[in-house]
Amino acid sequence: MNSASRYRDFMRLLERWPLEPTKSGRDIGERIRECVKIAFNSEQFNGDPKYCDQQYKSLKNLSDNSYANTYKRNKPYSSTGLTAEECKLLLSNESLEYLKKDDRGLISKLFNRD
Structure with a gap:
């Protein structure tokens, strides 16, 4: 997979990440978007496809709320x-x-x- 398709995958994932308007300037979705742009611009993701894929999987798990679904809260x-x-x-x-x-x-x- 080339860097352009990886970038598109990240952008599609980030579209699903909700932005919290009551926390502008401090929103985690906003911050993740900034970090992904910086990582692709600095060749951090492009130079290490395995690292890029690992970061994508981690963000996808958070976005899908997989940990909350796996570890149900009692209260x-x-x-x-x-x-x-x-x-x-x-x-x-x-x-x-x-x-x-x-x-x-x-x-x-x-x-x-x-």
Whole structure:
């Protein structure tokens, strides 16, 4: 497989990777796209096809959510006690801006403690 077809495969995979608009500048899909472009431009992937294929397989597994499907979670929340939706809200750019403006510590802000 040549580098052009590998690049097309990566681009098709990245099209399926969701972008999170509430995390612009900090989104993992955005960052992965940048890294893939850099790797192809720097010949990192073109010089080592085995490494390129390994990286593609790893990204595909993440994109397909294969690990979450293989290792089912017993509880619908994280170690913080927050659900996925609550974590998503907390990590949005708007929430982080709010937390930066407040003088209290993170834990106090999260649990409304003075």
